[in-house]
Amino acid sequence: MSDIEKDLVHIARLALEGRRPDLVAVVRRSLRSLAGRRPDLKEQINAVLTLASASPPTREASRLPIPADNDSRAELIRRDDQPGVAIEPTWPAAVEKALGEFLLERDREAELRAAGLSPVRSLLFIGPPGVGKTMAGHWVAQRLGRSLLTLDLAAVMSSYLGRTGLNLKVVLDYARHQHAVLLLDEFDAIAKRRNDDAEVGELKRLVTVLLQAIDQWPSDGVLLAATNHPELLDAAVWRRFDRVIEFPCPTVPEIRSSVERLLGASAAEDLGEILDTLAALLGGQSFADVARQVNAARRASVLRGIPLSEALTELTSELVRAAPLERKLQFARELERQKRSQRTISQITGLSRDTIRKHLGKGAPTGGRK
Numbered sequence: 357m358s359d360i361e362k363d364l365v366h367i368a369r370l371a372l373e374g375r376r377p378d379l380v381a382v383v384r385r386s387l388r389s390l391a392g393r394r395p396d397l398k399e400q401i402n403a404v405l406t407l408a409s410a411s412p413p414t415r416e417a418s419r420l421p422i423p424a425d426n427d428s429r430a431e432l433i434r435r436d437d438q439p440g441v442a443i444e445p446t447w448p449a450a451v452e453k454a455l456g457e458f459l460l461e462r463d464r465e466a467e468l469r470a471a472g473l474s475p476v477r478s479l480l481f482i483g484p485p486g487v488g489k490t491m492a493g494h495w496v497a498q499r500l501g502r503s504l505l506t507l508d509l510a511a512v513m514s515s516y517l518g519r520t521g522l523n524l525k526v527v528l529d530y531a532r533h534q535h536a537v538l539l540l541d542e543f544d545a546i547a548k549r550r551n552d553d554a555e556v557g558e559l560k561r562l563v564t565v566l567l568q569a570i571d572q573w574p575s576d577g578v579l580l581a582a583t584n585h586p587e588l589l590d591a592a593v594w595r596r597f598d599r600v601i602e603f604p605c606p607t608v609p610e611i612r613s614s615v616e617r618l619l620g621a622s623a624a625e626d627l628g629e630i631l632d633t634l635a636a637l638l639g640g641q642s643f644a645d646v647a648r649q650v651n652a653a654r655r656a657s658v659l660r661g662i663p664l665s666e667a668l669t670e671l672t673s674e675l676v677r678a679a680p681l682e683r684k685l686q687f688a689r690e691l692e693r694q695k696r697s698q699r700t701i702s703q704i705t706g707l708s709r710d711t712i713r714k715h716l717g718k719g720a721p722t723g724g725r726k
């Protein structure tokens with residue numbers, strides 16, 4: 357099915373189910389992308405888009421204002437009506453499979469319901485920092501065409517304590533009625549302060565409110581939680597989630613793919629060998645750290661007017677020079693396999709030619725090709 361056909365099916369389903377806020381979101385996205393391809397339809401499309409913005413939402417709930425703290429008036433939850441990710445994420449195979457199954461159940465919800473079953477409702481994302489847990493929340497909401505409500509529990513737990521947990525209750529009640537995706541980010545924050553005696557009572561009440569909300573979450577709702585400290589969550593918490601998805605640290609090929617997507621396909625094609633080297637050197641790092649360094653090189657390329665290949669080669673050299681000896685030697689062997697001269701290997705790695713000779717043997721030519 358083409359994208360436009362998929363959108364048509366999606367739009368038909370939302371219209372027939374009377375889910376107007378979701379329908380408006382999908383119609384907007386779909387028509388905007390169509391307008392880019394069919395300038396001849398621009399006027400009609402604009403007319404429909406105006407209609408979509410002007411009509412009042414029919415759902416009682418979506419008219420509710422975002423709840424705010426009584427004293428500070430700060431909003432208690434972040435609402436994103438057009439969630440999305442700027443660059444398509446690289447999902448490790450197991451994550452891709454699990455997220456794909458989750459979305460498929462939603463796509464074929466009617467069949468499941470006809471068989472007396474409900475789709476999976478809640479997911480717990482676990483994994484180290486910077487591997488895409490929060491990003492997955494945005495990505496899932498985008499795929500489902502729903503708004504994303506993000507509740508950062510690290511912020512909430514500190515500011516809500518002493519406010520009798522009322523704020524949390526208000527926020528969860530609001531979220532429950534929004535037909536949106538609720539992301540409970542930094543979920544371990546609910547467990548972290550357990551040892552602080554003075555706050556134990558209050559904290560327990562907050563945790564109870566939260567766990568009850570998860571238990572009673574509507575079956576057509578989507579509840580996601582993310583944590584990089586799963587060991588802090590006790591069994592009572594784990595049990596409440598329909599499914600746990602583990603986000604691993606990316607492998608070298610996954611790092612390469614994420615770098616390619618950052619650079620764009622055509623730039624990446626010209627940089628084949630540099631990207632192989634770079635990805636190998638970035639091995640063991642998170643997607644977030646990879647993106648930070650590659651984006652710094654992209655900025656350097658623009659601001660200093662140097663080719664991207666040069667900026668990335670500089671990054672490669674920096675990474676090698678900062679690496680421990682064993683890693684440098686590993687990389688030197690890789691360069692040797694590429695038939696680089698000992699002089700070049702020494703220049704790139706910062707290792708003396710003596711060290712190279714000692715560890716790599718006589719493999720590397722002493723002069724010749726750079």
Ligand SMILES: Nc1ncnc2c1ncn2[C@@H]1O[C@H](COP(=O)(O)OP(=O)(O)OP(=O)(O)O)[C@@H](O)[C@H]1O
Nearest residue numbers: 445446485486487488489490491584614643644647
């Ligand atoms: N799967 C991925 N593919 C491509 N880029 C990614 C991926 N995951 C993360 N990134 C990059 O890393 C950044 C941070 O990711 P994200 O905030 O989702 O990490 P996280 O797992 O939630 O980390 P934390 O535990 O620290 O909250 C993203 O904005 C993106 O640039």
Ligand SMILES: [Mg+2]
Nearest residue numbers: 489490541582
């Ligand atoms: Mg996160």
